Structures are given as C-alpha cells and as structure tokens.
Amino acid sequence: MTKPSEFYFPCPRSITYCTQCANPLARIIPPDDNRVRDVCLQCGAVHYQNPRNVVGIVPVWENKILLCRRAIEPRFNTWTLPAGFMELKESTSEGALREAEEEAGIAGLELGELFTVIDVPEANQVHIYYLAKVTDPALNPGPESLEAVYFEFDNIPWDNLSFRTVSTTLEHYLADRTEGEFKIHQYTLSENV
Ligand SMILES: [Zn+2]
Numbered sequence: 001m002t003k004p005s006e007f008y009f010p011c012p013r014s015i016t017y018c019t020q021c022a023n024p025l026a027r028i029i030p031p032d033d034n035r036v037r038d039v040c041l042q043c044g045a046v047h048y049q050n051p052r053n054v055v056g057i058v059p060v061w062e063n064k065i066l067l068c069r070r071a072i073e074p075r076f077n078t079w080t081l082p083a084g085f086m087e088l089k090e091s092t093s094e095g096a097l098r099e100a101e102e103e104a105g106i107a108g109l110e111l112g113e114l115f116t117v118i119d120v121p122e123a124n125q126v127h128i129y130y131l132a133k134v135t136d137p138a139l140n141p142g143p144e145s146l147e148a149v150y151f152e153f154d155n156i157p158w159d160n161l162s163f164r165t166v167s168t169t170l171e172h173y174l175a176d177r178t179e180g181e182f183k184i185h186q187y188t189l190s191e192n193v
Pocket of ligand 1 (some may be wrong): 020
C-alpha cells in the first residue's frame with residue numbers, strides 16, 4: 001500500500017526567510033521550548049508550524065455517493081470525496097460546504113452530522129468529514145475536478161480513490177449504513193497501518 005507520506009501535500013513547509021524582516025532563519029530550539037523551530041536571530045520572531053485541517057463531506061443522493069475526479073495534483077485523475085484545506089476565518093462546516101461548492105457545485109445540499117475525524121501525523125494533517133444529504137443533484141464541477149459522478153454503493157471505484165482518509169471514510173459510511181446507525185469515527189492513519 002502506498003504510504004500516507006506519499007499521498008498528501010508535504011506539510012509543514014520549511015521556511016527559509018523571516019516573514020517579518022526577511023532575514024535568513026536559523027533552525028534552533030528557542031529558550032523555554034523543547035522543539036526545533038525556524039527562528040529569526042535578527043528580529044526574534046519564532047515561526048511556529050502546526051497541523052493543517054482538511055474538511056469535506058460525504059454527499060449522498062438517494063442510494064448514491066458523489067465523488068469527484070481530481071484535476072489537480074497530488075493524485076491527479078483519482079476519485080475523491082469533496083474536501084480541501086480549511087481557510088482562515090471559517091468553521092469546519094463552512095469549509096466543508098465551500099469545498100463541496102468549489103469541487104462539485106451541488107445545486108442543493110443539507111449538511112449533516114460530523115462523521116470522521118482522522119489524524120494523519122505523517123502528513124501533519126487532520127481530516128474532518130461531515131455527512132451531507134443532496135437535495136438537488138444538479139452539478140457544476142469547478143476547475144479542480146475533471147468530473148463529478150454519483151456512484152451506486154456497490155460500484156465505488158475502490159482501486160482508484162485518492163486518499164486513505166477518503167477510502168476509510170467511505171468504508172465507515174457503508175458499514176454504518178448497513179448497521180442502520182451513523183456514528184462519529186475518530187482514528188489515526190499511520191505509515192504502517
Ligand atoms: Zn525577522
């Protein structure tokens with residue numbers, strides 16, 4: 001199986017210059033800290049880096065799940081649930097709806113309950129998916145998608161999904177649907193699991 005570190009955007013980025021004063025940065029452990037940070041020895045700024053959130057939805061129309069075929073790297077030409085990086089000043093649910101609009105342009109959508117919260121420490125990311133009910137199935141995919149397609153539950157393209165966060169979220173969705181109860185699933189994807 002492909003490792004998560006090969007699946008996701010590299011993150012955090014290494015920073016070369018201070019964003020405050022443009023001085024080259026040093027990688028040192030600051031006083032009273034216990035981790036190596038990018039530190040400006042000229043102005044004293046410490047450039048902390050923290051995990052990023054990826055937010056998305058599991059859009060369901062009747063007995064079908066909507067997937068988007070990626071028009072961008074990484075994982076160009078593979079199928080994904082609508083999802084993307086959370087923006088500043090928005091909530092997780094706002095970000096999930098925005099990404100759905102950008103990638104699939106679903107005409108009618110009701111956001112449901114929180115469904116999966118997936119730690120991906122290898123990629124320094126947390127992926128968060130909400131359930132979502134499609135109320136008007138018309139689509140208008142944006143430039144990040146080659147196409148958006150509703151798949152029957154037994155016809156999901158398992159061999160060509162984009163990310164393990166997507167495949168495991170879909171597995172939980174189908175299992176919960178069979179059991180007749182949707183629960184929140186929190187788990188960690190590691191390199192060897
Ligand atoms: Zn500086």
